[in-house]
Amino acid sequence: MTMPTSEPSQEEATESPLGSWIRRIEEVLFAIILIGMMVVGLIPVLARRFFPVGLAWPDPLSRQMVLWIALLGAGAATQARSHIAVDAVTHFLSRRARSGVRALTHFLSAVLSGAFAWFSVAFVRDMAEFEADNIAFLCVREWWLTLALPIGFALLALRLAIACIQDVRKSIRKTVEEGEPA
Amino acid sequence: MSPAIMLAILVLAVIGMPLFAVMGTSAVVNFWRAEIDFQAVIIEFYQLASKPMLQALPLFGFSGCLLAQSKAPQRLLRLSKAILGWLPGGMAVVCVVACAFLTAFTGASGITIVALGGLLLPALEKDGYGRQFSLGLLTTSGSIGLLFPPSLPVILYGVVSGVSIDALFRAGLLPGVLLVAVLALYGIWWGWRRKLPRSQFSVRELRGALWDARYEIPLPLLVLGGIYGGWLAISEAAVVAAVYVLIAETLLYRDVPLRRLGPIARETAILTGGILIILGMALALTNYMIDADVPGQLFEFAQGRMTSRFAFLVLLNLFLLGVGCMIDIYAATVLVVPLILPIAAEFGVHPTHLGVIFLTNLAIGYVTPPVGLNLFIATIRFREPILKLYWSALPFVVLLLIVLGCVTYIPVLSLFALPGN
Numbered sequence: 001m002t003m004p005t006s007e008p009s010q011e012e013a014t015e016s017p018l019g020s021w022i023r024r025i026e027e028v029l030f031a032i033i034l035i036g037m038m039v040v041g042l043i044p045v046l047a048r049r050f051f052p053v054g055l056a057w058p059d060p061l062s063r064q065m066v067l068w069i070a071l072l073g074a075g076a077a078t079q080a081r082s083h084i085a086v087d088a089v090t091h092f093l094s095r096r097a098r099s100g101v102r103a104l105t106h107f108l109s110a111v112l113s114g115a116f117a118w119f120s121v122a123f124v125r126d127m128a129e130f131e132a133d134n135i136a137f138l139c140v141r142e143w144w145l146t147l148a149l150p151i152g153f154a155l156l157a158l159r160l161a162i163a164c165i166q167d168v169r170k171s172i173r174k175t176v177e178e179g180e181p182a
Numbered sequence: 183m184s185p186a187i188m189l190a191i192l193v194l195a196v197i198g199m200p201l202f203a204v205m206g207t208s209a210v211v212n213f214w215r216a217e218i219d220f221q222a223v224i225i226e227f228y229q230l231a232s233k234p235m236l237q238a239l240p241l242f243g244f245s246g247c248l249l250a251q252s253k254a255p256q257r258l259l260r261l262s263k264a265i266l267g268w269l270p271g272g273m274a275v276v277c278v279v280a281c282a283f284l285t286a287f288t289g290a291s292g293i294t295i296v297a298l299g300g301l302l303l304p305a306l307e308k309d310g311y312g313r314q315f316s317l318g319l320l321t322t323s324g325s326i327g328l329l330f331p332p333s334l335p336v337i338l339y340g341v342v343s344g345v346s347i348d349a350l351f352r353a354g355l356l357p358g359v360l361l362v363a364v365l366a367l368y369g370i371w372w373g374w375r376r377k378l379p380r381s382q383f384s385v386r387e388l389r390g391a392l393w394d395a396r397y398e399i400p401l402p403l404l405v406l407g408g409i410y411g412g413w414l415a416i417s418e419a420a421v422v423a424a425v426y427v428l429i430a431e432t433l434l435y436r437d438v439p440l441r442r443l444g445p446i447a448r449e450t451a452i453l454t455g456g457i458l459i460i461l462g463m464a465l466a467l468t469n470y471m472i473d474a475d476v477p478g479q480l481f482e483f484a485q486g487r488m489t490s491r492f493a494f495l496v497l498l499n500l501f502l503l504g505v506g507c508m509i510d511i512y513a514a515t516v517l518v519v520p521l522i523l524p525i526a527a528e529f530g531v532h533p534t535h536l537g538v539i540f541l542t543n544l545a546i547g548y549v550t551p552p553v554g555l556n557l558f559i560a561t562i563r564f565r566e567p568i569l570k571l572y573w574s575a576l577p578f579v580v581l582l583l584i585v586l587g588c589v590t591y592i593p594v595l596s597l598f599a600l601p602g603n
Binding site: 023024026027028030031033034035037038041042044045059060062063064065066067069070071072073074075076077078080082083084085086087088089090101102104105108109112113115116119120122123126145146148149 | 194195196197198199200201202203206207210220221223224225227228230231232233234236237239240241244414417418420421422424425428443444445447448450451452453454455456457458459460461462508509510512513553
């Protein structure tokens with residue numbers, strides 16, 4: 001099984017300049033989402049103390065942030081190679097074979113995520129067509145929020161595809177390294 | 183599902199396909215075979231944005247990651263040592279209590295072993311506990327705190343099963359204390375028999391340690407008081423705790439510079455995003471399984487073989503121990519709970535009691551040879567061969583299994599704390 005705690009230093013050491021930019025963007029984004037959840041979550045707790053009214057919008061808003069964390073966090077977990085998996089056999093394979101197997105599982109996961117992005121587009125289209133005027137909270141329409149799904153799944157599919165390509169390259173490169181004198 | 187497709191999906195899981203993708207694939211295959219529109223999968227997944235209490239997961243996760251990255255583990259250790267170090271086997275007791283505490287706040291994901299192991303292993307060895315004992319104690323202590331608030335696995339169990347999270351925390355209190363106590367008593371016995379050195383109780387050191395931890399001491403009071411006292415909902419407690427930890431560690435202690443918040447936020451997102459996406463896929467998959475009456479069929483299958491509640495519980499224990507050492511506690515919760523909940527209800531097992539059995543079982547699964555996750559984390563952290571860790575962990579696992587037996591077969595240990603009992 002993979003260990004959910006990533007070692008950032010190790011991850012930083014092997015990443016490309018583009019990868020490093022993506023990681024930094026993610027760091028800022030996740031900090032904004034989490035601090036946003038804290039601010040939005042504090043409002044009803046404080047409001048309840050001073051006013052007798054309950055507010056309807058903070059809770060659904062912070063629940064939307066949970067969805068973004070789920071989808072974007074899964075993308076970051078792909079990059080950090082820390083998805084939860086059973087992984088009972090790859091420990092016993094050679095490094096080259098292991099990279100090959102990982103390329104396969106990442107490829108299939110990318111296809112699945114791509115399919116989910118595709119199904120989501122249809123879902124968003126239906127929501128925009130049949131429930132166009134539904135208000136989720138404040139002036140935010142329900143269907144705007146569903147856009148998180150196609151965007152999130154498409155990005156996840158992209159991350160998985162990149163991981164697959166990296167694995168393929170690793171499995172090829174290691175063949176060369178193994179042939180070289182140590 | 184046809185056996186061939188089931189086998190193919192199982193092979194994908196075993197060769198390390200991320201679990202969310204394994205579950206997503208099963209969901210898609212099931213919907214396709216049942217000729218349901220694939221949009222339905224998305225609609226089920228979208229429930230992630232409407233389930234109550236889920237905000238607590240990333241927020242408590244953030245508090246845990248932030249605490250682990252600060253000097254809070256050192257301060258926690260100093261304080262535990264000042265309070266408990268004078269006991270026979272004092273250092274062992276300190277280790278158990280500090281680990282339980284940190285695990286409750288970080289979720290049982292090995293963070294405790296990573297954060298405290300490096301401090302505690304040399305301290306235990308210096309006091310003469312022996313490497314074998316120390317390794318076993320540390321590896322097992324890494325998962326025993328997970329019944330206490332604000333443990334993430336308990337919250338996830340509540341979300342998945344629909345059982346009140348407050349009730350779960352109440353019911354888990356005594357079983358959690360028993361797990362801690364049995365390890366602490368073993369440590370005391372070990373220290374007493376070997377006449378290991380104890381530290382002198384010093385009021386001055388205690389005062390120093392208390393002063394050192396002055397900004398962190400209110401945190402458990404806030405969380406425990408808020409949850410047990412009933413004046414904060416779980417998701418609100420998560421908000422308050424995250425804000426409090428953020429202020430304490432960045433502004434008051436200044437342990438964590440503000441520029442480290444990005445990497446810590448990303449670490450939190452990786453940890454909780456990985457759990458949440460599995461939960462989303464599980465929502466799609468289990469709704470299908472319930473529609474297809476899989477729990478009903480499982481129950482019929484079980485009823486033919488198990489005649490009593492007792493037999494059911496024995497089988498449940500064995501099954502969950504197997505599950506617990508093969509898959510992560512979060513994945514196990516979203517996958518297994520919806521299936522066993524209705525069966526347990528048929529056998530008259532209280533859903534809250536089932537939660538306590540389930541989580542205790544999986545906590546022990548973390549350290550059960552041959553494949554418990556914490557054993558692997560410990561081999562990396564302590565640079566020891568896995569076989570040595572098996573032997574080290576074994577006596578501790580046996581003790582925890584005895585507690586598991588008590589918790590499972592004496593329901594009143596969990597249920598007495600619920601209102602109305």
